Amino acid sequence: MELEERMTRLGGVAHTSQLETLGVTPAGVRHAVRAGTLIRLRRGWVHTLDAPRDVIRAVRVGGTLTSLSALEPLGVWCATDGLLHVRVGRHAGHLSSPDDRAEPLGEPSAHGVCLHRSRTGSCAPVVARDSLEEALMQMVDCQERNHAVAAFDSALKKRLTNRYRLGIHASRLTHEHREVLALSSASSHSGLETTARLRLRALGITYRTQVQVRGVGAVDLVVGDRLVIELDGREWHSTEAAFAEDRRRDFLLHEYGCSVLRFTYAQVIFEWPRVEALIRAIVARKEHRWSARQLRAGLGLPLE
Structure with a gap:
């Protein structure tokens, strides 16, 4: 060779x-x-x-590429934070800037680096990029739980790993790692959907996922009888044809009498308090339920 x-x-x-x-x-x-x-x-x-540039930069720091930085290139859904995630030895010192070997790292965030310390062992890693399973475990340490679950879901959905392999890694770590694995599911349609459903679950708001509606297809979430929540991920809805299809679906849902909320990636990830307040207000007013008058008018959500 x-x-x-x-x-x-x-x-x-x-x-x-x-x-x-x-x-x-x-x-x-x-x-x-x-x-x-x-x-x-x-x-x-x-x-x-x-x-790959990020792998070079991680090794230049003195470690290995991990967490979001290792997962995104594999197509795993991640709530991007714009940082270079680097795992180093537990007691590693003499770390460098990711862009200049002669410059000490100092405060990692000043160089756009999120530093992960290995839980065991004092030596620096001798691989340039963590395995998918190790990168997911490292993600649990630096991201909020819902985002970590969404990444686990994505990796399972894409069959990049399986629960057995993840279980071996999680069993050696903390209760938090095992909890994230327990909450994950290979059936989740997208990381954004996972994030939204876990947050609704925490609020005690009941919902259904991937509901099949006649003439519309699958909608992301349905709260109560008629509140449809659609989530526009970063990778979708960007073409003119996709935009037109979204509007066709929304029009038909309104004809059925549904209320439709459509949220962007940024709104779900960075503006959730506003999203939550809106959904809670609609539920408090019981606008997620069919009224007697609406039912008498023949409105309803026709399921496939």
């Missing part, structure tokens, strides 16, 4: 000890560096010219 193939297998960034296990000698690494095939990143670490 050629050096280029080995580096690709390791994700473009590798510790020399990993390369040795694949048959690449230290002399071979030095030759590749002199030839410009590999670039030295820090002591014991090299990377290819096209290696």
Whole structure:
């Protein structure tokens, strides 16, 4: 196997000890560096010219890419915080800026870094990117519970992992990690839906998810009889055709007599108190229920 193939297998960034296990000698690494095939990143670490930028930056700090930063490239739903998440050894020191090896890290947030300390072991990690399971466990430590559950749901839904593998990792950690796993479900339609349903659950507001409505298809959430809540994730509803389809669905739901609330990703994630206040007010006024007059008028939610 050629050096280029080995580096690709390791994700473009590798510790020399990993390369040795694949048959690449230290002399071979030095030759590749002199030839410009590999670039030295820090002591014991090299990377290819096209290696992922965030992985390079995490290793430059002195750790491994983890949590949101490792999960998003895999397509796992995450409530993005714009930080570089790096796991380092439990007692690791002499950490560097993600953009300049000569500059001490100092306060991590000043460099846009969220630092994760390994729960066991004092040595710095010798992998450039955490496994999906480890990254999910690290996410529990730095994100609110609902967002962590949503990420677990997403990974399970996409079949990137399974409950058994997650259970092995969670069993070695805290009650909080096991609770997040217990709340997760592979049937969740989206991370945004998970976040909304868990928050409604905490409020004691009953709901149904992915309700099939005639002529409309599946709606994200239905509270009571007639309050339909649709959640516009970042990756959807951005094209002209999708926009038109959303409006067609809303029009038909209104014809059925439903109240329709449509929330964006930013509103659910960053403005939840306002969203919550609106839903609670509608429920308090019992506007989520059919009135006798509406029923006499023949209104109703026709299910498929």
